[in-house]
Amino acid sequence: xxxxxxxxxxxxxxxxxxxxxxxxxxxxxxxxxxxxxxxxxxxxxxxxxxxxxxxxxxxxxxxxxxxxxxxxxxxxxxxxxxxxxxxxxxxxxxxxxxxxxxxxxxxxxxxxxxxxxxxxxxxxxxxxxxxxxxxxxxxxxxxxxxxxxxxxxxxxxxxxxxxxxxxxxxxxxxxxxxxxxxxxxxxxxxxxxxxxxxxxxxxxxxxxxxxxxxxxxxxxxxxxxxxxxxxxxxxxxxxxxxxxxxxxxxxxxxxxxxxxxxxxxxxxxxxxxxxxxxxxxxxxxxxxxxxxxxxxxxxxxxxxxxxxxxxxxxxxxxxxxxxxxxxxxxxxxxxxx
Amino acid sequence: xxxxxxxxxxxxxxxxxxxxxxxxxxxxxxxxxxxxxxxxxxxxxxxxxxxxxxxxxxxxxxxxxxxxxxxxxxxxxxxxxxxxxxxxxxxxxxxxxxxxxxxxxxxxxxxxxxxxxxxxxxxxxxxxxxxxxxxxxxxxxxxxxxxxxxxxxxxxxxxxxxxxxxxxxxxxxxxxxxxxxxxxxxxxxxxxxxxxxxxxxxxxxxxxxxxxxxxxxxxxxxxxxxxxxxxxxxxxxxxxxxxxxxxxxxxxxxxxxxxxxxxxxxxxxxxxxxxxxxxxxxxxxxxxxxxxxxxxxxxxxxxxxxxxxxxxxxxxxxxxxxxxxxxxxxxxxxxxx
DNA sequence: GTGAAAGCGCTAACAA
DNA sequence: TTGTTAGCGCTTTCAC
Numbered sequence: 240x241x242x243x244x245x246x247x248x249x250x251x252x253x254x255x256x257x258x259x260x261x262x263x264x265x266x267x268x269x270x271x272x273x274x275x276x277x278x279x280x281x282x283x284x285x286x287x288x289x290x291x292x293x294x295x296x297x298x299x300x301x302x303x304x305x306x307x308x309x310x311x312x313x314x315x316x317x318x319x320x321x322x323x324x325x326x327x328x329x330x331x332x333x334x335x336x337x338x339x340x341x342x343x344x345x346x347x348x349x350x351x352x353x354x355x356x357x358x359x360x361x362x363x364x365x366x367x368x369x370x371x372x373x374x375x376x377x378x379x380x381x382x383x384x385x386x387x388x389x390x391x392x393x394x395x396x397x398x399x400x401x402x403x404x405x406x407x408x409x410x411x412x413x414x415x416x417x418x419x420x421x422x423x424x425x426x427x428x429x430x431x432x433x434x435x436x437x438x439x440x441x442x443x444x445x446x447x448x449x450x451x452x453x454x455x456x457x458x459x460x461x462x463x464x465x466x467x468x469x470x471x472x473x474x475x476x477x478x479x480x481x482x483x484x485x486x487x488x489x490x491x492x493x494x495x496x497x498x499x500x501x502x503x504x505x506x507x508x509x510x511x512x513x514x515x516x517x518x519x520x521x522x523x524x525x526x527x528x529x530x531x532x533x534x535x536x537x538x539x540x541x542x543x544x545x546x547x548x549x550x551x552x553x554x555x556x557x558x559x560x561x562x563x564x565x566x567x568x569x570x571x572x573x574x575x576x
Numbered sequence: 577x578x579x580x581x582x583x584x585x586x587x588x589x590x591x592x593x594x595x596x597x598x599x600x601x602x603x604x605x606x607x608x609x610x611x612x613x614x615x616x617x618x619x620x621x622x623x624x625x626x627x628x629x630x631x632x633x634x635x636x637x638x639x640x641x642x643x644x645x646x647x648x649x650x651x652x653x654x655x656x657x658x659x660x661x662x663x664x665x666x667x668x669x670x671x672x673x674x675x676x677x678x679x680x681x682x683x684x685x686x687x688x689x690x691x692x693x694x695x696x697x698x699x700x701x702x703x704x705x706x707x708x709x710x711x712x713x714x715x716x717x718x719x720x721x722x723x724x725x726x727x728x729x730x731x732x733x734x735x736x737x738x739x740x741x742x743x744x745x746x747x748x749x750x751x752x753x754x755x756x757x758x759x760x761x762x763x764x765x766x767x768x769x770x771x772x773x774x775x776x777x778x779x780x781x782x783x784x785x786x787x788x789x790x791x792x793x794x795x796x797x798x799x800x801x802x803x804x805x806x807x808x809x810x811x812x813x814x815x816x817x818x819x820x821x822x823x824x825x826x827x828x829x830x831x832x833x834x835x836x837x838x839x840x841x842x843x844x845x846x847x848x849x850x851x852x853x854x855x856x857x858x859x860x861x862x863x864x865x866x867x868x869x870x871x872x873x874x875x876x877x878x879x880x881x882x883x884x885x886x887x888x889x890x891x892x893x894x895x896x897x898x899x900x901x902x903x904x905x906x907x908x909x910x911x912x913x
Numbered sequence: 914g915t916g917a918a919a920g921c922g923c924t925a926a927c928a929a
Numbered sequence: 930t931t932g933t934t935a936g937c938g939c940t941t942t943c944a945c
Contacts (some may be wrong), residue, residue: 243939244937244938244941245938245939246938246939254915254916255915255917256916256917256938256939256940257915257916257917257918257940257941258914258915258916260939260940260941261915261940261941264940265816270914270915271914271915272914272915273914273915276914276915287832290690290693291785291938291939292635292696292937292938292939293695293696293697294631294634294635294640294694294696294937294938294939295921295937295938295939295940296938296939296940297631297921297939298629298631298635298921298922298923298937298938298939299920299938299939299940299941300921300939300940301921302587303631305650305674305695308675312660313650313656313659313660313663314656314657316661318656319650319651319656321656322675322677323649323650323651324678326650326675326676327677327679330676335674335676335691335692335695336674336675336676337642337672337673337674337675338659338673338674338675339663339667339672339673340659340660340663340664340928341912342664353627354672355672356627357627357628357629357630358630358631358642358672359629359631364836366741394890418936437885466591466837495858495861495862498862499861499862510828520858520859521832521857521858521859522858522859522860522861522862523859523862524832524836525832525835525836525839525859525860525862525863526863527864543926564725569737577923581921581923582922582923582924583922583923591931592931592932592933593922593923593924593932593933594924594925594931594932594933594934595930595931595932597923597924597925598924598925598931601924607931608930608931609930609931610930610931613930626925628922629921629922631921631922631923632922632923632924632937633922633923633924634923634937635921635922635923635937635938635939636923636924636925636936636937637921637923637924637925637937638937679944733919799914847932856939884920
C-alpha cells in the first residue's frame, strides 16, 4: 500500500496541496477555504487513510512535538512511576516521549542525551546520574530546554524538580524521636548524589536540634555493588554493637535489603527495633507489619516536570527550582511512644 | 547559538555539502575523499559542535532508526523489565525507542500506535490490550513491521513473542501434584487475554491428566477493578469451604493480593497451605517464606522482540511465533511431599 | 478563495 | 576527487 501524502489528496480532489494542508490543520476557517471543498478534502483524507508525516512537519516547523526522557533505571519504582506520569501528561499536550535508561552510567547518559537531541526533541527531562555534570553543562550551552528531576548538582543552576529531601528526612527523624527513640540509625548509600546527601543532612540536623549526640557509627554507608554484605554487617553493628533502637533507611531498596537482613537475624519489628523508610515499595505489602514511610509524589513530580518543560519551550525561561513535600504514610513499624 | 548544519561546515572548510555528508557518514573511503580534506571536515564538525538533524536524514532516507513501543502499564514489573531490555537491545543496533503506555485502554492503545506511526517509526513492538484486535488488524494492512509480545489473539496471525503459558502452568501444577496436593486451586483474573487463558488451560490439563477431578469452584476469577474484595472472598472460599491445600496464582499481582489476604487470615505457609506464583515480585523478598514461582525471561523476551523486529524491517520475513519457557524458581512455599 | 513555489537539512545520483 | 542538484513531505508566503 503506497504511502499517502498531501499531494495525493490534492490530486484526488483536484486542488492544491496548500488547501489540503490548511484544511487538515484546522485552518480552514482562518484561510476561508470553501466549505464544500474543505469537506471533500477531509473526506478524501479519511478514505485514503492519510497519515501526516510528522518528520516532514517537524523539519519544516522546527518543532517535533517530542520530549526526551532519560531515567536512571526504568526498573526502579521511582522511574516507572515518574515515566508513567510524564508520558501521560505529555500526551495531554500532544507530545510524544522518546525514552532512554542510563542504567546509572554517565557515558550512557551522555550518549542518550545526544541521541535525543539529534532526534530534535523539543526539550528534555533528565534524571541525572553521578558525575554527569559535564554533560549537563554542555547541554546548558546548547540552549535546548531541559529540566532535571529528582537529582541535582550544587555546581549547576537549572530548572529542577526535587523532593524536599532535607525536610522529609528531618521530619521522619523527628517522628522517630517523638516515639521515644534516642539511638536512631540512618542507613544510606555511599554516594555523592545530592538527594541522598540531603537526607543525611536532614537526619543529622534533627538529632542535633533535639539534643541527641550523633555517633558516626550510626550512619553506615552501603556500597551499591555490595548491598547484601554491607547491609548484613550494618544491621549487626547497629543492633548488637551500637544498640540502636530505630533504623531509618534512606531509600526503598535499602529498606528491602535491610528488612530482609532483619528478618534473617530474627529481630522483631517493632518490638526490638523501629523501622522507617524513605520511599515505599510494593514489597512492604508482604512484610510482617506495615512499614511507616515517606512517600514520594511521583504523579505530581512527573506532571510538574512536563508543565515546567513546556513552559520553557513555549515561553521564555526563568530558572525554577521546585521542592515537593513527601507524604507521611504511617505504618506499624515504629514502637509506640 | 545558531544551529550548525552541513552547509555551515562546508562553507567553513570551503568544500561542498556532499563531501561533508560523505565524510561524516563514514563514506570517506568509499567515495575516495582526500585524506586531508576528510580530516579537516571531521575536525571542523567537532569544533563547530555539529549535530546531525536526524529528522532531515530520516525524511530523506525514509528510515527513522526509531522503534515504537507500547506497553500495557509501565508500572508493571513485566513492562519495566521488558522495556529496559528492549531499549538496551535497540540501542545496540543504533535504534531509539519511542514509548507509550496504554494503561490497558484499547482507545489509548489505538491512538498511541497511530502517533508512533506518524512519527515514522521503522517498526513497532506492542503489548496488545483486551479488545485491541481491530487496531492490530488495521496495522497489518499498513505493512508497517510489528511484533506482538506477551499477548496475542486467536484471530490474528502475526509475529509474536510469547511465553509458553500453557506448559509453564501445566508444569507448575504438576509440581504441586508431586508435592502430594490433590485439592489445588488456581486464582486468575477474569479476562479474555490469551496468555491468562492459556495458564488456566495448562492448570486444568495437568489436573485431568493426573486423574484429579477439577472442581469449578477451585478456579475463582478476580475482577481487575475489585482485586481486594474478590480476593478476600476467594481465599476464604478456597481454604475454609473448598478445603484446598494449595493455591496457584496466575500473576504476580494476584500473588501479592492473595498472600496479603492469607496473612490477614493467619493462614500459615506452607504448613496450612502451599502457594505457587506465576511471575515473581520484589514483594516476595519480604514475605515470611520464599515463594516458589515461575519466572519470565524478560531480558530474553525483550531482546528477541527487537531482533525479530529488526529482521522484519531489514529483510522480509515469514511470520514467526516464538514461545519461550519460564524458569522454575524453587522457594519454600510448598509443603514437602 | 486558491495555487505556485521556496525551503526545512539532508542524501545520493549524476556531472564535471 | 569534488561539486551540483533534485527531491523527501510538509508549511507558509505571496501572488492571482
